[in-house]
Amino acid sequence: QQYLVLQRDRGQHLRLFSATGALMHELQPGAAPAPARAGVRGVALPLPIDDGTVAALYVAIDSVLGVQPIPSVETTDEYYLRERSVGAYEVALGSALLMLIVLSLAFSLILREPGYLVYVAFLVLMLLTILLRHPLSFRLSQASGLAPEQTAALGVLVSALAALASVTLLRAASGMGALYPRGSRAMQWIALVGILFAVVDVATIRTDFQVAQWAFDGVNLCFGANALLSAVLLLATARFGGRTARLFLLGWTPMVLVGGWFSLGGLLGLAQAQNPHRWVMFACLLQGIGWAVALGDRALSLQRERDRARALAELDALTGLPNRRMLDRELAEARSGWLLICDLDSFKAVNDRYGHAVGDRCLVHFAQCLRESLAGAAVFGRYGGEEFLAIVPGGDLFQARLLAERLRERTASTPVFVGEDQHRLTVSIGIAELDPADPVYALGQADRAMYQAKAGGRNRVETAAAMG
Known part of the structure; x- marks a missing residue:
């Protein structure tokens, strides 16, 4: 007998049908009935094969951010081996993000550069977004009385807040705000509209799913619009704004590509890549490193400008000696x-x-x-x-x-x-x-x-x- 995954909705409900079309299971990730497993990759259901000739098999269902879950049939050993490897990968990425946050806080205290605080806020919100979209979060959320739908909607809201932090940082630190004030201000307004849609999504996810889905589509539209607009403005800024703008563009590219693909998939119902939340984690890490380098370059440029201004204020223009x-x-x-x-x-x-x-x-x-x-x-x-x-x-x-x-x-x-x-x-x-x-x-x-x-x-x- 073969299981086919045919449907999944925003509330993370999975409906599994048999090859004959009979509904076999309807469940929520993180709340799968025994002997199912809820792990770092998603949900795994045991196949009802017990003839003593085949090793125990699982239908492993990956994907939390993707529109369509991706099933695979694995033995028990294969399932737990992949769980351990993926778990180690996620711990490494999460630790790297935490390290970036700590280092950025230290730099903000040393350099007294407000841009680093906005950058830290962005990293914290992105890390929280990833955590809320993780399969284990749906399992833990039920212990606190939250339904999986609400956990998913909260993840959308936090990601909308992260989008506002990112465009604010881009506007202030990349030079975009000075060169293109109207376009960069429009990015902030689009991000605010996305937050409004996300609030509606949280408020209606349990009472009116259709309205919540429209709000979710609105969030994805805002994400896509900002990804496109920020890419265009960063390209233009990088052309005239020097090395710092080019570094911001380089760091922004992975998140634009990954976020744009998932936003487009959310709107059009496209099949997503396997393990999408790990793609987002990796893109976030690359973006964090790129933006850390860009902010460091900006801080050094500002320090050089301050040193030059101090030198002009304290050096005699004619002789070059102290004044x-x-x-x-x-x-x-x-x-x-x-x-x-x-x-x-x-x-x-x-x-x-x-x-x-x-x-x-x-x-x-x-x-x-x-x-x-x-x-x-x-x-x-x-x-x-x-x-x-x-x-x-x-x-x-x-x-x-x-x-x-x-x-x-x-x-x-x-x-x-x-x-x-x-x-x-x-x-x-x-x-x-x-x-x-x-x-x-x-x-x-x-x-x-x-x-x-x-x-x-x-x-x-x-x-x-x-x-x-």
Whole structure:
């Protein structure tokens, strides 16, 4: 005698007919009567063959997400071997998804990137969708008083919420929202309509199956529309939006293909692939990895932009040295050491005689002298105009004065070429000891020492301790 699976409805009721057309069983996955089995693949019913010549056989019925269950005849050993292998596969995929969730939470805390939180919400909802559509969930749901129809409808609702999370993330993180604001906003509205259909599905699944089926078709229509629209917008965004958009497109492709096929199958009643919920798990894992890479690339790009903005805010545009803002921060954080204030001699006369372009060349030249003389030994930058500041951490006065003399000699020995002429650039330097409690006082002391060097004939180094 042969069993043929001919019908299945949204409530997971399976109707099995014999070869002669007689109804043999009507059951729900997860609630199969003994000695049937409800496992990780679906339901298995024993064949009523007991002549002692044939090993025990099962009709194993795969598929939970598919419209049409797929039967196969297996021996007891074959059945349990496949159960164990499929179970191990699902545990591995589920563990990988959980790992992605944990890592994404960690990255969201480290990088303070809100996109990761939306991504975590999407992963959690997808994992919950898969769990609610798993054969064992129908078995466990009865213990909590939920009918299989309600469990299936809840799975649809959670998947609709996951769709909203995914399009929200795409809109915010891929650059789609900036390039195509209306199209990406339409995706969110379509996802919201899908959630509304899913709520109707949950509310009517036990009372009006026809309305629930229409609502379910509406959810599938929304899924299909968003899959198509998101693919088109991502392709367009990837063309103009750079590497991050292309990574999002790469990660989105598996779910679009698998989800689109199952949505189309749900609408048209097409036969589905075997073990469809595992296809969804695999597609979700691929999408999770792809989007994790895309979000990481986006986070690095944003960090580079922040670093560039910080550099522009704290670096002098002409010389490339730290500007006054950064030097003030370094000065406030200094705990000990020496402060050097350097002022180019007769710089106003250079500007008046040769023009500001030559004056700028002198500033750039002195910045190079600072790098060659103090690099690795001090923090230095342009404090304003022709005035430069260097912070020497630690050491004694002898070391600070040695560095200052090295800078003075380097500046005086490397002239600035102006056409065929050579302009000899000199610098006056004032030194003061840093006081962690009052860095402004050290700044004033070094400034007075610098003016003392100018009063003493320029091209000199003076220390605040030697004054008075």
